[in-house]
Amino acid sequence: MSRKPKHAVEDLAEFSQSRNFVRIDKWLWAARFLKTRALAAKACDLGRIHSNGKEAKPARDVRVGDMLRVRTDSGEFEIEVLKLSEMRGPASVAQTLYRETEASKEARAKAAEERKAMQEYAPLPARRPSKRDRRRIIQFRGGR
Secondary structure (H helix, E strand, O other), X not given: OOOOOOOOHHHHHHHHXXXXXXXXXXXXXXXXXXXXXXXXXXXXXXXXXXXXXXXXXXXXEEOOOOEEEEEEOOEEEEEEEXXXXXXXXXXXXXXXXXXXXXXXXXXXXXXXXXXXXXXXHOOOOOOOOOHHHHHHHHHHHOOO
16 A cells, blocks of 8 residues: 655645746755755855846746756756746756756856866876875965
8 A cells, every 4th residue: 555645746846836936046946956045045146046137136036937047066057947846856856847958058068078178188296295285285275
C-alpha cells in the first residue's frame, strides 16, 4: 500500500499556480538558481538579477512569460519563466519552471571552453607552498 504524500512532487509547481505572480527571490530559490532565499535576495540587491531588462529588487513580482537574466557563480543565464512556484522541490521539477535561451546556452558553453583553455596555459607551481608561504598567501588575501 503506497500512499502519496499530501503534496506530491508532481504538484509542487502547480501548488503555486493559483496566484499570477511570485516574489523573484522565492522563485529563484525554488528554481534552484541559488541555494537560499537570503542569497537570492542578496543577488537582487547586488544587481545580478534583471527582469525584463530592468534591475530587480527581491520583492519584484515574477509572472509567466517574464525574461530574466541571472548571473551566478556558474555563469550568466537568460531564461524565460514558464511556471511559478514558491516551494523548492527536486531539480527535475525546478527545471520545468523555466527555459534557457539558445544564445545563453551557447555563451555559457563558450565561456566554459575558454576557462578550460586558459587552465592549460596557467603555470604550475614548482612545489607545494611551505607553511611560511601559506601564511603570506593568507595575509595577502586579507584573512586572519
